[in-house]
Amino acid sequence: MSTDTAATTIAVPSQALGAVEIATDSVITVCEPLAGFPDCAGYALVEHVKRDGRPSASVFWLQAVERPFHAFVVTDPWGVFPEYSPEIADADATDLGLENFEDARVFAILTVPGNPSEITVNLRAPIVVNMALRRAKQVVLLNDEYHTRHRMNGPVA
Template sequence: MEIKTKYQDVITINKDQILTFENGIPAFESETSFVLLPFENGTPFFVLQSVKTQEVAFILINPFDFVPGYQVKLPDSTIELLEIDKPEDVATFVMLTVKEPFKETTANLQAPVIINTQKQKGKQLLISDGAYQTKHAIFKEPAVSKGEK
């Protein structure tokens, strides 16, 4: 089937690529069908693109590539909802708030997107753990050595 995307124009997807978010995504509850696409080959970024609405697309990253020690404890209700049988069936992403300049882009570590890759089911989990921020800087400034300005 063909879908219109926000970043890649019209693309063809297979029905088995569609991820179902039974309750939608917070603030987008009516959007329940998405597809996960690479943003651009060779980059660590992904797009969670609504199948229904072209303009509803979120930029995602794998938080474990950017935040050492990041952990998510899945509640039993999420494990049940997503029908998770094995830990290796779970993919975890976080949404980015893209800023100008791009190096100021942040990640929402309090609301990871959890996907059961075997059942093609997803949910955005809201974590109230104070250890993580909603605007976590993912690009660290390089240290400036003495004598440089």
């Protein structure tokens, strides 16, 4: 007896990325809508491809599934600020269903203006994803040393 294990995919006509095929089992659902985007519940994490055709190790697109014109450029905050030490509220961890830190992945939203030397990163309100449950939430950190527009110390890879 043969079973088909191929994942079902959906096509998302991303304004930023063009047509993107998303595996339905990889869609991340937000616990609460991201600030300013009340109509988006599902997102896909898409690798950023550099100009030379290679995928970036630390930059991704968080592409809305329902609203193709909503896409955020996100990064691993430790790639740009190795000393980053986010503290999230217990209530946020509960909302995400996080029982251990190994299931969590943290992404910081980048603001990319026309001049690449002016890129900033939001370390104050990262997006925390429970990768096991595919559940995400943008959280405001308990520690107040981080801001929404930290200047980048160097290029994002």
